[in-house]
Amino acid sequence: MTITYDPVDPAYTDEPDVRRELARTHEVCHGCRRCVGLCGVFPTLFDMLDSMAEPAADLLTPAQQDQVVDACVHCTLCAVGCPNEHGATGASDGGVDVPRLMLRARAMQFEHGHLGATGRMAARVLARPDKVGRVATKVPALANRVVSVSNGSRVRGVLERFTGASSVRRLGTFATERFSDWFADRPTIRLQRRQAAVTLFPTCIVEYQATSIGKDLVKVYERNGIECSVSAARCCGAPLLHSGDIEAFAEVAEENMARLAAEIRAGTDIVVPQPACAHVLTVDSIEYVTSEQARRDAELVAERTFDAAGYLMTLHRGDHYVLDTDFEGAVPQRITYQASSLIRARGDGFPGRDLMRLTGARIDVVHEPTGIGGIWSMRAGGDVGDAITQRLAEQLDAAPGEVVVSDSHLASLAIGEHAGVVPQHPLQVIARAYGIPEET
Ligand code: SF4
Ligand code: SF4
Structure with a gap:
């Protein structure tokens, strides 16, 4: 068994190797149980073990292991304060790193064709939200009619078959105008007092769906003297990584790191309004890019990328910046x-x-x-x-x-x-x- 989180290690997606590591890690978690309330992974695992006459993680079937992996939403919370966490090197010290093992298990499932028919479709369509968003925002009335049909209906079943998108979950509707088009079409804004400059990485969610978040962000930043531009980088690749398609993810990450690093070197910080995308840009990308240059770019991106509120608070807490605290609008109690x-x-x-x-x-x-x-x-x-x-x-x-x-x-x-x-x-x-x- 190899304990590795290096995606270029040949053992990374080796199925018997990954399954033995899943069994070892699950046994450690079974003895600990600290994370039972954090997500669906741990209750699923512990229920399975508790239903066995002699609970032992190495007796779980591959299907049971996959069910546990499928419950992970990659929030990384279980790594915080884990008493059995690996040393910083990830070396074979008997410790565990559940979030990274879950990504490794996903990559193994993808490579060995364990996603099933709708999973494969989801990896081809749903996992490419920039492509879906580009098409949907060209025909928003039609796209919104389809995604707004009641959950569980026949239409949603057909949509699920052809896109892999859940037929029982509420799906987001699409904007009639992309966020970047709105931004490009605005009249030039003269800032009262320029205090900083950022490049907004809008994320697919804000670019194609929740554009009002991006519009409010720009207006709040500009009111505070922060000049905004919109990044040329595309989707962060989160759904590719989470589907296990690490080859496609690495390709996207290499391109994005080069673009974002160039935007930083041109004098701006990067701001991201969605936490999952910010995490992929600042944490996951660094682990999956392969070239030396991309790694250097990714380190710079990790250093100079902020979430939307975090950037304002970092400036506010510094010595040279004044955040406008004149709130004359609607303030909830x-x-x-x-x-x-x-x-x-x-x-x-x-x-x-x-x-x-x-x-x-x-x-x-x-x-x-x-x-x-x-x-x-x-x-x-x-x-x-x-x-x-x-x-x-x-x-x-x-x-x-x-x-x-x-x-x-x-x-x-x-x-x-x-x-x-x-x-x-x-x-x-x-x-x-x-x-x-x-x-x-
Ligand atoms: S991830 Fe760590 S803290 Fe959580 S159950 Fe497993 S061993 Fe315990
Ligand atoms: S990273 Fe996965 S296993 Fe860990 S707490 Fe989040 S959802 Fe659960």
């Missing part, structure tokens, strides 16, 4: 903030919460996970975390906040499916607090 697992896992606080606190609102943080990760969670069969989303929705419905906020648009969609509220993005709350009207 109390906000319920759903803390993204990826932001929790970073361990450096909640910049979205801290930013909204500047408005004077009281913020209650809900730590319950969403049960949903990136776009790959929208695949057929990707609704394994539904019970978790339901639990979160119940908490949010009972929470006292007038407004619910989440950094992740996909999480907001899933929450909206189960709860009476659809969360907003922190930058949308700030825009309304400044009195900036919503532009759809």
